Amino acid sequence: MSARAPRPRVVPRFEFVARVSTLLLAALCCGAVQAQAVAACHRAAGPGAAADSAGAALQTLRRAMASGRFVAYQPTSLRLYDGRATRADAASIRADLRALRPHFDGLITYDVLNGAEQVPAIAASLGFRAVILGLWEPFDEAQVEAALAAARAQPALVVGLSLGNETVFGKRRTLAQLAARIEAIHRRAPQLVLSTSEPFHIFLDPAAAPLLAQLDLMLPNVHPVFEPWFRDAPDENAARFVVDVVAKLGERYCGPILVKETGVPTAPESAGFSAPRQARFYAALGRQFPASRQRAFAWFAAFDAAWREHDWHPVPGKHPEEAHWGLFFEDRRPKPVITALPALQPPPHPAAHPSGKRGT
Numbered sequence: 633m634s635a636r637a638p639r640p641r642v643v644p645r646f647e648f649v650a651r652v653s654t655l656l657l658a659a660l661c662c663g664a665v666q667a668q669a670v671a672a673c674h675r676a677a678g679p680g681a682a683a684d685s686a687g688a689a690l691q692t693l694r695r696a697m698a699s700g701r702f703v704a705y706q707p708t709s710l711r712l713y714d715g716r717a718t719r720a721d722a723a724s725i726r727a728d729l730r731a732l733r734p735h736f737d738g739l740i741t742y743d744v745l746n747g748a749e750q751v752p753a754i755a756a757s758l759g760f761r762a763v764i765l766g767l768w769e770p771f772d773e774a775q776v777e778a779a780l781a782a783a784r785a786q787p788a789l790v791v792g793l794s795l796g797n798e799t800v801f802g803k804r805r806t807l808a809q810l811a812a813r814i815e816a817i818h819r820r821a822p823q824l825v826l827s828t829s830e831p832f833h834i835f836l837d838p839a840a841a842p843l844l845a846q847l848d849l850m851l852p853n854v855h856p857v858f859e860p861w862f863r864d865a866p867d868e869n870a871a872r873f874v875v876d877v878v879a880k881l882g883e884r885y886c887g888p889i890l891v892k893e894t895g896v897p898t899a900p901e902s903a904g905f906s907a908p909r910q911a912r913f914y915a916a917l918g919r920q921f922p923a924s925r926q927r928a929f930a931w932f933a934a935f936d937a938a939w940r941e942h943d944w945h946p947v948p949g950k951h952p953e954e955a956h957w958g959l960f961f962e963d964r965r966p967k968p969v970i971t972a973l974p975a976l977q978p979p980p981h982p983a984a985h986p987s988g989k990r991g992t
Contacts (some may be wrong), residue, residue: 672844673887674818674826686825686848689791690888693825693849694925696762696791697890701923701976702738702930704893705729708962710746711939720747726754731964732934733758734975740851740892740930742766742797744778752786762791764827764851770795770813771805780821792825793817794851794892800843801831811843818846827851829892832877836884850885853893854878856913857953863904870896871916878927891929897953898936898967905953911969936962 696702707720708728725747732739737760741751744765752763765782767775770793783790795814799805805813814826827849834840835852844850854877856862856870874894881889894917896910914931921929936958943954959970 671882671884671886672841673850673885674846674848686792686823689823689825690848692788693762693764693791693890694888696738697888697928698923698925700737700761701735702740702762702764702890702928703732703736703934703959704742704930704932705732705739705751705934706742706937707748707751708935708937708964710743710748711937712943713939717746720750722747722750722754725750726758727964728935729755729758729760731960731966733760735970735973736931736934737761737976738763738930740764740766740794740890743768744775744782749778749782752782752790756786756789760789763789764792764794764825764849765790766794766797766829768797769804770799770810770817770828776817776820783821783824787823790824792827792849793821795826795828797829798831798853799828800834807834807837807840807843811846814843814846825849829853831855832881835881841884844885847885847887849887850881850889851892852877852881852889854891855894857896857905867909867912867916868920870913871920874917874929875920878921882927888925889927893932894929895932895957897956898958899956900952903953905956907968910959910967911972914969915972931959933957933959935960935964938962 705728707725709718709724710720711718729739729751739751739755739760739762741748741763744767752765755763763786765779767779769775779793783793795817796805796810799810800807810828814828818826825848827847828843829851830853832852832854835844835850854874856865856873859873862870874891878889878891896913897905898907898910899905917929921927923929936956938955940954941950941952958967960966
């Protein structure tokens, strides 16, 4: 996120629920999207491309997807008030990552400024295997330069960049503009896996094909909580929704798919959200969506953030659930979903050789 502008929501808006549900129903039941789809992805993500461009980083990423766990992370000390960001401090970031490390070894971030540029070095010191750095505004040259500098400083850990979060959905840029920007950054950093994050229906749109052709990795947001049936649905149904969406995305995209955002807030209970339901959802998702080198999901989000309830929002009214997406409370206490989650075993392959080069 940038200190120069208010930050829009990071989850799909309620006013798009009908559109999203209708699109997915057509895709799953009638083949409407499949009939127009031709699987696409950037050359580095396609078959036989492991030795090209971002191939080494992509192989590191695939190993982390298959045998580790990613979590979407924003430093707890980085907050936004009236469009102004507080600066995250290194001690707080280290405490955050120490809390996360027993259960997660991959990070997807949202910012590379305001202190968040310190995340890769601290993550490396704590033994994380892979980091995807998020840029809130990929058209801001300062953010691009900060991300590339962090990647150069930690080449064995930073596998790629997520160039914008819901940039097209938030109407900040068009599909064509974002595709062109990613293509330009590919030329500057061919060794990195490049992606962007959007609600899944953006990627299902046939008009997104040129954008998909630039991606080494797809990072969709798939939130069953914003579907009209969610409140009264069994947890297995919500998990199946995520699995079905990813299967449909796989018909349009030939590279790896890592769901960046999915989950259940733990409050308010009046809206059908609770800590037990969050835990049940992830248990169901784990049963139905086993991780592989081609498809996996990240856990969203690392920590609660009270300030998000009062963040800028395009829809009038209160949105209290925004404060409660965390797997941990804001003070880093684990919620039931974490206490039930087994700690990670040592990875079968090291993230990097002592020389600092990526493992093979």
